[in-house]
Amino acid sequence: MTPARDIKRLIEIMAALRTPETGCPWDLEQTFATIAPYTIEEAYEVADAINRGDPVDLREELGDLLLQVVYHTQMASEHGQFDFGDVVEEITAKMIRRHPHVFGDETARSAGMAKGAWERIKDREKADRAKQRADLGLNAEAPGYLDTVPPVFPALTEAEKLQKRAARVGFDWGAAGPVLDKIREEIDELAEEVASAESESRTDRMEDELGDLIFAVANLARHLDIDPEEALKRTNRKFRSRFAAIEREADRQQRALDDLTLEEMEAAWQEAKRHRAE
Secondary structure, eight states: OOOOSSHHHHHHHHHHHTSTTTSOHHHHHOOHHHHHHHHHHHHHHHHHHHHTTOHHHHHHHHHHHHHHHHHHHHHHHHTTSOOHHHHHHHHHHHHHHTOHHHHSOHHHHHHOSOTTHHHHHHHHHHHHHHHHHHHTTOOOOOOOGGGGSOTTSOHHHHHHHHHHHHHTTTOSOSSHHHHHHHHHHHHHHHHHHHHTOOSHHHHHHHHHHHHHHHHHHHHHHHHTTOOHHHHHHHHHHHHHHHHHHHHHHHHHTTOOGGGSOHHHHHHHHHHHHHHHHO
16 A cells, blocks of 8 residues: 555555454554544644644644544444544534635625624534434433533643633623632632641542642633643743753763752752843
């Protein structure tokens, strides 16, 4: 089998890998659940290539992400659920349906996207999906208001999206000030648990209080119009940079990194911090 620019070749390769007896043993063992973590990982690697401005890596990572789509659709086709063509048809129909001001008739295009039209379109789509699920005998129970936020998101992102969703119906602090007060309250409650940590149950309560604190900080970020995930990423990059200064200091002294004392590490850290501020 040879490479090709046609998506059909990738579908053929995936089908061959999943063919019993002649396929790849590892690929044959996989399920939706075991592949899902790789799908998430590939999406992150696409984002990383974009952040680094590396088109060579981006091309490769987009291919890896596309493979994930083909992998899942191959497994679905084996169960008689849907195939790659169904996925393509679904998304093309959705894009056309959600952009009547682009793909509609002349009247729709000239009118533009009317206020509230996006929400009405999504509501119709939700009703259609509910009917499809009911026809397949799947859980037809109406989803809760917050169920539109998938729990698969990273926890910090999930927290922000849950808060934004709740804020739409008025469940929200009016400003950043009360959120800061809530953060101070959560810090005090966490401090109490840390001070009295004596058992496993206390450890569970510390985890609860720490989670409450992080959730409150995510809420503050939303009120300040700051992406908490990006804010933390920025701090992570800063930490990497300053820690690299500690490594350079160890190299300069021709010593192993773990031979440096905490005081020496702190001195190199502060020097790196000072240079960055200048």
